Amino acid sequence: MRILRADGRAAVPWRNGGGLTREVAAHPPGAGWDAFAWRVSLAEVTRDGPYSPLPGVRRILTVVDGAGLELTVDGAVHPLPGRYRPFAFPGAAATDSHLLDGPVVNLNVMVREGRTAARVTMVRGSRELTGARTAVVVALDGGALIDAAAAGEPGVRLARYDAAVWEPTGDTAAPVVVRTDGVAAVIELSDVVPDAPSDVNGAAGTGR
Numbered sequence: 001m002r003i004l005r006a007d008g009r010a011a012v013p014w015r016n017g018g019g020l021t022r023e024v025a026a027h028p029p030g031a032g033w034d035a036f037a038w039r040v041s042l043a044e045v046t047r048d049g050p051y052s053p054l055p056g057v058r059r060i061l062t063v064v065d066g067a068g069l070e071l072t073v074d075g076a077v078h079p080l081p082g083r084y085r086p087f088a089f090p091g092a093a094a095t096d097s098h099l100l101d102g103p104v105v106n107l108n109v110m111v112r113e114g115r116t117a118a119r120v121t122m123v124r125g126s127r128e129l130t131g132a133r134t135a136v137v138v139a140l141d142g143g144a145l146i147d148a149a150a151a152g153e154p155g156v157r158l159a160r161y162d163a164a165v166w167e168p169t170g171d172t173a174a175p176v177v178v179r180t181d182g183v184a185a186v187i188e189l190s191d192v193v194p195d196a197p198s199d200v201n202g203a204a205g206t207g208r
Helices: none
Strands: 002-004 019-027 038-045 057-065 068-073 076-081 087-090 095-099 104-112 116-129 134-141 144-147 156-158 163-166 176-191
Touching (some): 002 019, 019 163, 057 068, 104 176, 134 156
Antiparallel strands (some): 019 038, 057 087, 116 176, 134 163, 134 176
């Protein structure tokens, strides 16, 4: 299990000046835009504006701080008021963002289509992670505890926006339990199985 503290992330300004992005984790580690299989980041959005097109990428966006936003994806309007409502859409789509009432922070998950599938779940209370999927846990509101005693690892506490990457080995890996007194995001990532159905709200897909 890798622990990724929020205070160690570099802020990267957007080219259009509309916000900042901090990468939480990616695979392969350090992969650039043309090479990642999946990428998780947090973005501070300060003004309205278009998204850069990302052909071949599936996105899931979740507002985690602020009043919310409205996305227009290929001409269809999608209101996303409030927080913790994952929304999946294709990276190749013409997408524009409008802030509802001031700046927001978005949790963004991006996966390479045909290579990786993602499921994003907002956890309140506790959630057990089982099986062979890689999971990224991000504490969003309040703290979180990663209980990995069954896997023979010490428990780890996460502060807000800290993350843990759990990469089990084998199909019968010991379970890990996420416990939170607020809200945490659990992002489960797996290799794509041909003709497998996509899974959207919990929420599967990906985000900016």
